[in-house]
Amino acid sequence: MSQPKTLFDKIWENHLVTKTADNQYLIYIDRHLVHEVTSPQAFEGLRVANRSVRRPNLTLGVADHNVPTTLRESGIDSIKDKIAKLQVETLEKNLLDNKIKYIPLKSKNQGIVHIIGPEMGFTIPGTTIVCGDSHTSTHGAFGSLAFGIGTSEVEHVLATQTLVQTKAKNLRINIEGRLHQNVTAKDLILKIISKIGTAAGTGHVIEFYGSTVSEMTMEERMTLCNMSIEAGAKAGMIAPDEKTFNYLKDLRYAPKERNWEAALMHWKGLYSDKGAFFDKEYDFNVDNLTPYITWGTSPEDGISISELIPNPKNIAETDKNKAMQKALDYMGLKPGKKLTDYKIQKAFIGSCTNGRLEDLREAANFIKGKQVAENVEALIVPGSGIVKEKAEQEGIKDIFVKAGFQWRDPGCSMCLGMNPDQLKSGERCASTSNRNFEGRQGRGGRTHLVSPITAAASAIEGHFVDVTEEVV
Numbered sequence: 001m002s003q004p005k006t007l008f009d010k011i012w013e014n015h016l017v018t019k020t021a022d023n024q025y026l027i028y029i030d031r032h033l034v035h036e037v038t039s040p041q042a043f044e045g046l047r048v049a050n051r052s053v054r055r056p057n058l059t060l061g062v063a064d065h066n067v068p069t070t071l072r073e074s075g076i077d078s079i080k081d082k083i084a085k086l087q088v089e090t091l092e093k094n095l096l097d098n099k100i101k102y103i104p105l106k107s108k109n110q111g112i113v114h115i116i117g118p119e120m121g122f123t124i125p126g127t128t129i130v131c132g133d134s135h136t137s138t139h140g141a142f143g144s145l146a147f148g149i150g151t152s153e154v155e156h157v158l159a160t161q162t163l164v165q166t167k168a169k170n171l172r173i174n175i176e177g178r179l180h181q182n183v184t185a186k187d188l189i190l191k192i193i194s195k196i197g198t199a200a201g202t203g204h205v206i207e208f209y210g211s212t213v214s215e216m217t218m219e220e221r222m223t224l225c226n227m228s229i230e231a232g233a234k235a236g237m238i239a240p241d242e243k244t245f246n247y248l249k250d251l252r253y254a255p256k257e258r259n260w261e262a263a264l265m266h267w268k269g270l271y272s273d274k275g276a277f278f279d280k281e282y283d284f285n286v287d288n289l290t291p292y293i294t295w296g297t298s299p300e301d302g303i304s305i306s307e308l309i310p311n312p313k314n315i316a317e318t319d320k321n322k323a324m325q326k327a328l329d330y331m332g333l334k335p336g337k338k339l340t341d342y343k344i345q346k347a348f349i350g351s352c353t354n355g356r357l358e359d360l361r362e363a364a365n366f367i368k369g370k371q372v373a374e375n376v377e378a379l380i381v382p383g384s385g386i387v388k389e390k391a392e393q394e395g396i397k398d399i400f401v402k403a404g405f406q407w408r409d410p411g412c413s414m415c416l417g418m419n420p421d422q423l424k425s426g427e428r429c430a431s432t433s434n435r436n437f438e439g440r441q442g443r444g445g446r447t448h449l450v451s452p453i454t455a456a457a458s459a460i461e462g463h464f465v466d467v468t469e470e471v472v
Contacts, residue, residue, distance in 0.1 A: 004273035006170045007239050008205045011145045011270070015128050023166055029157050030127035031144075032059040033113045034100075036066055036091040037418070038132025042155035043094040053098040054161045060122055061095045062103040063088045064112045065418045069381050069408035075105045084419065098158075111384025111410040114138040114352035118222065119386055121251025125240040125267040130157055135352050135434060137229045141221035142248070143240035143270045145205070148229070168234045169279040171204035172272075175212040177287035182467040184362070185220035186354060186432065186451035188212075188284075189227045190292035194302035196282055201233030204280065207272060208238050212286050218247045219358040226353045227434050230299040239271040291467055293339055294436045294449040296327035301436070303339075305454070305466045311335035330438055331446050332426070339448070339464045346429040347378040347459035348441075350408075351415040354432035354452050355383025360391050363456035364399040366467065372404035373462030379421065380405045381413040405459070417442045430458040 005013075017026040034042075039061070046053070053059065066084035076092070079085040088105070095102040103109045109116060114135055117123045125143035130136060132154045139146035149163065157163055173192065179185075206228045213221065221238050228236025245264060248254045255263040290304045301324075303310065312324040312335065328335065333342070349355075349363055360382065372378045380400045382388035388410055391397055397407050414421040415433040417440065423429055425444025432455050433440075436447040448464070457465040 004275040004277070006272045006276045006278065007143065007207055007237055007270060008145065008168070008170055009276070011126055011128065012167065014126070015145075017162055020164055024164060025167055026162050026164055027128060029130055029161055029163055030058065031117075031122060031129040032157050033117055033122075033129070033131035033133075033136070034059060034061045034091070034095075034154065035113050035131070035133065036063045036087040038151050039094065039154055040087060040090045041151045042132070042158060043098070045152075045155040046158060051159045053100065053158045056098055056100045058161065059100045059158070060103070060117070061091060061100055062110060062113050062116060063091055063105055064410075065412045065416070067105060067411040068420050069379075069411045069413050070420075072105065072409045080420070108385035108389060111382070111387065112352045112355060112412055114226070115355055115383035115387065118142065118218075118247075119251070119384060121248055121254030124248060124254060124263070125244060126270050130163065134229050135226050137233070137236045138222050138226040138352055140225040140228070140235050140237040141218060142244055143238060143267065145235060145237065147235040169204045170207070170277065171201055171233065171280040172207045172209055172278040172282075174281065174283045175208065175210040175286060176283075177212055177285040177289075178215070179212065179286050179289065180468065182366070182453050183286075183289050183291060184451040184453060185216060185223040187289060187292040188286060189224050190294065190299070190302045190449060191289060192282075192284060193227065193231050193299050194292070195284075196231060198230060198298060198300045199232045200280070200282075201228065201231040204233050206231065206233045206236045207278075208236060209272070213238060214241070217358060218243055219356045222356070223353055227299070230434060240267050291451060291454050293454065293464065294447075295331065295333060295339060296324065297330055297436055297438050298327070299434070299436060299449065301327060302449070305339060305464060307338075309333050309335050309337050309339065332428075340466060341463070342428065343463045344376060344430050344458055345427040346414075346423060347376055347455045348381070348414040348421075348429055348431045348433065349452050349455050350379065350381030350383065350413050351433040352383065352412070353434045355381060355387065355410075357387045357390050359432065359452040360387070360396050361394070363452040364396045366453050367403050367456045367460050368399050370403055370460045372459050375462050376459050378405045378459040379408055379414060381408040381421075382410050384410050403460070414441050416440055417445075423447070430455040430464065
């Protein structure tokens with residue numbers, strides 16, 4: 001009898017080319033996503049070395065980080081920043097020169113790389129997927145091994161369709177229970193990271209498992225896997241099931257007809273065997289989970305929105321005490337108060353974490369018939385042109401616009417300060433993005449990570465809100 005294997009081990013072994021050194025392996029890469037920020041130097045490296053792209057049909061490119069989310073009619077010419085514009089122009093030229101599929105800025109399929117990959121069926125179970133972007137882990141929701149890589153590694157994949165890697169360890173997070181109304185996958189992953197910390201997953205691939213995960217939609221699973229990197233993990237994964245297969249069927253790049261049936265047979269074997277060994281395991285129950293929010297400048301600085309802001313004086317460890325105080329000073333918060341006591345100036349719903357159709361539906365349903373507070377600028381940024389189109393068809397756009405939200409074009413937007421959508425110094429933002437580092441959304445900006453429902457409700461009230469309580 002063969003030894004029980006984890007989902008990660010099965011995919012790893014299926015893609016192993018050779019062992020190169022002690023715990024160093026060459027693995028085959030099935031799918032490669034590129035955008036304008038991390039690819040220019042990689043393509044230049046190929047040119048200097050007179051190398052070609054090994055498998056251009058397995059690469060997909062799109063601009064998403066630098067693109068504006070307003071006044072996009074003129075395409076690239078709508079980008080006012082010279083460096084940002086040059087990066088997008090360079091991406092287009094590189095992809096054209098190498099016969100790589102490109103989704104132009106004016107295409108309805110354009111959007112955030114980690115949203116368009118799944119919705120186009122480029123992301124499928126059992127594959128290895130890489131991108132020069134940390135949140136490539138999103139694609140692990142489909143039972144793929146997906147992770148971010150550096151620029152030199154981007155070049156290596158382009159040239160060889162392989163990558164040298166250290167084999168990660170296995171970590172399982174078991175999640176049981178049922179999420180309450182208005183409590184989301186975003187709240188769950190924020191709680192998990194707050195409890196295990198940002199270093200718990202270092203050197204590991206996380207598999208999310210349990211009845212709660214089985215009940216989740218694909219959109220919710222993508223949110224979990226997206227932020228697994230914030231727990232320090234190499235990647236996050238969830239075993240594919242009927243929900244996965246139904247999501248992928250008939251999508252543009254998904255297998256068709258006989259190939260679909262063959263793929264399905266393979267995909268149904270992608271799960272961790274009973275008795276498979278995990279180097280670490282954590283258990284969580286969501287029956288009493290409440291909305292979560294970050295108070296500091298790390299994703300692990302999370303608390304229930306009903307809790308008091310922590311006091312560094314209660315922490316004996318000197319280094320941690322100092323770090324907490326520094327974070328509180330930057331964020332302009334006082335220990336012992338509730339975050340619901342604090343006003344916001346911005347609300348942002350979007351990003352590769354929460355820019356999907358389901359995220360917009362949930363937020364729109366909560367704020368229907370209400371109005372954004374006078375002191376708040378609220379942005380809705382669909383994660384792709386397809387999400388935008390469907391939201392408009394469903395009347396979701398109308399709900400947001402009537403409430404006073406700005407309806408934008410797709411892009412990374414306010415997730416990070418690489419485009420015009422930025423916070424001013426001192427501004428406080430309810431954000432559905434994935435990182436709350438100092439200056440992440442703009443120099444001096446104060447970012448609080450929340451769910452789409454919490455962000456929308458906070459925009460209406462003008463301050464942070466516990467969405468499990470009635471909002472007037």
